[in-house]
Amino acid sequence: MRVISSDELGFVFAQSLVDVVEKVSGIRLDVSSAEKDSDFDDVVCVMNLNGDKGGLVFISSCDASLRTLCSAIEGSPESEISMDDMEDLLCELVNMTAGSAKLSLSDTEYHYSLSSPLIIRGNNLSISSKKRVRLTSHTLCSGAVSMRLKTVF
Amino acid sequence: MKLLVVDDSSAIRKIIKAAADVLQMDTVEAQDGIEALEKLSEQYKEIDLVLLDWNMPEMSGFDVLVEIKTSDIYREIPVMMVTTESQKSSIVAAVRAGADNYLTKPFTVDELQSKILECLGEDSDF
Numbered sequence: 001m002r003v004i005s006s007d008e009l010g011f012v013f014a015q016s017l018v019d020v021v022e023k024v025s026g027i028r029l030d031v032s033s034a035e036k037d038s039d040f041d042d043v044v045c046v047m048n049l050n051g052d053k054g055g056l057v058f059i060s061s062c063d064a065s066l067r068t069l070c071s072a073i074e075g076s077p078e079s080e081i082s083m084d085d086m087e088d089l090l091c092e093l094v095n096m097t098a099g100s101a102k103l104s105l106s107d108t109e110y111h112y113s114l115s116s117p118l119i120i121r122g123n124n125l126s127i128s129s130k131k132r133v134r135l136t137s138h139t140l141c142s143g144a145v146s147m148r149l150k151t152v153f
Numbered sequence: 154m155k156l157l158v159v160d161d162s163s164a165i166r167k168i169i170k171a172a173a174d175v176l177q178m179d180t181v182e183a184q185d186g187i188e189a190l191e192k193l194s195e196q197y198k199e200i201d202l203v204l205l206d207w208n209m210p211e212m213s214g215f216d217v218l219v220e221i222k223t224s225d226i227y228r229e230i231p232v233m234m235v236t237t238e239s240q241k242s243s244i245v246a247a248v249r250a251g252a253d254n255y256l257t258k259p260f261t262v263d264e265l266q267s268k269i270l271e272c273l274g275e276d277s278d279f
Contacts, residue, residue: 023259024168074167085163092162095208096258099237106240114208114237 002107007033009110010136010151013057016100017140017149020093025072029140029147040124041148045090047098051112055153057101058127059094061146066090068144091117097149110153154178154273155199159189159214160206160235165258169204169235172265186212190220197227202272207236207243215250222251231272235260 004012014031022028041060049055061069066086071078073089094117102112127150129135140147158169158180170180181196183189186209193200203221207214214234221227231253236243239257247255256268 020259023261070164074164075171076167088162089164092164092258095162096237099239099258102237103239116208116210 001109004105004108004110006134006136006153009105009153010138010149012104013097013101013136013151014138014140014149016104017059017093017097017147020096020100021069021140021145024096025069027069027072027142027145029142029145032139032141033137040126042121042123042125043087043090044120044125044127045087045094045117046120047094047117048115049098049112050115051110053110053153054112055110055151057094057098058148058150058152059090059097060125060127060148060150061090065145065147087119087121091119154201155196156180156269157183157189157192157196157200157203159183159186159203159209159217161185161209162206165206165235168262169265172262173269175262176266176269178269185209186214186217189217193221193227193230197230200230202269203230203232204235204269205232207234207238207247215247218247218250218252233268233272235265 018029042062044058044060046056046058067078067081070081070085070089098114133152136151138149156173156178158166160166161184166182173180181192183192205214205217218232221232233254234247234252235256237258244255254268254272
């Protein structure tokens with residue numbers, strides 16, 4: 001069984017999100033583990049990863065980024081993208097990212113099953129944790145699209 | 154040709170519909186397993202292929218697959234699972250339950266169109 005650190009675990013999810021976004025939209029996101037100056041978003045999607053070594057995965061973004069991404073994926077003008085469209089896309093990105101990471105982690109101790117993703121919407125949302133929780137954080141950017149991915153295991 | 158597209162994500166349904174439009178195929182959509190079986194009971198004579206998500210609320214895609222493949226009426230309709238469940242055990246379970254094909258999310262539009270045509274026994278030179 002392959003042993004990986006929590007940092008490597010977080011990167012598996014970040015790389016999975018990069019691959020998912022590139023495959024469905026053609027947009028290649030660059031990954032950085034550094035927080036941006038303004039780490040606040042409009043919407044967060046969270047999925048509980050159920051299992052002995054389960055955890056949580058969060059992907060957050062702002063409406064402008066999600067609108068751009070939605071338009072690129074669905075081929076609709078940005079003016080026709082609704083809030084429901086953006087939130088639905090974010091949920092699907094979390095779903096595909098968790099599924100892709102699950103396969104990448106199948107030779108490690110991190111086995112989990114997917115659950116229904118939940119949306120949290122608000123102003124200037126941020127995700128933080130108490131010191132003992134292993135929270136990984138990555139920022140993913142490309143042009144007008146910016147997202148943040150966090151994991152807790 | 155008509156496809157029944159079953160997925161709780163409207164984004165995925167739109168992507169599949171756009172791909173089907175290019176192939177000049179009609180689509181009927183359902184956002185969960187229960188709605189899928191309702192649509193199937195109404196339109197089964199016209200539906201040539203079911204594209205079925207696995208993880209859905211209310212009734213999973215796997216349960217819908219079992220309903221279809223154990224039905225005397227629907228069992229001949231091909232079913233392609235379109236899902237994030239890419240582990241071998243899931244694929245084997247779907248094939249054993251009668252799935253005719255399997256496409257893992259994320260997918261490109263080209264991959265989707267090729268799989269649809271493969272399921273329908275059509276030439277992929279579209």
